[in-house]
Amino acid sequence: MAAAPVRKPGKAATRRRRQPAGPAPRPADWFVYLLTCGDGTFYTGVARDVAARLEQHRSGRGARYTRGRGPLALVHVEPAGSRGDAQRREAAIRRLRRSGKEALARAEAARPPARRAAVD
16 A cells, blocks of 8 residues: 655645636626516516627517517616626516516616616
8 A cells, every 4th residue: 555645734824825817807797687678578687798788689689588579678777796696686676576676767767877877
């Protein structure tokens, strides 16, 4: 039998962890958005580039739900730190009743234009 290698005490404690390569993540890499469809229903989604995603929905290359339900209007956008944060918020919005989603849309419309997300 081969003997196990002997480690020097304290060696592991002196090693430094390598920092991940690349730029540090921005505070809001992901966004949660709420659309109203032409038939009066709401659609909630997440995206990094909301304007590009909205164009995908409008051209029929977005979610199957939004195909044939145009015209689509972006009524609410909020930043999320990570994809997981965005998906959790999306799930929370989806669980809201219609009145809650309408309240989000009204709150977004009441915000000053300078504070709204620069999309659409």
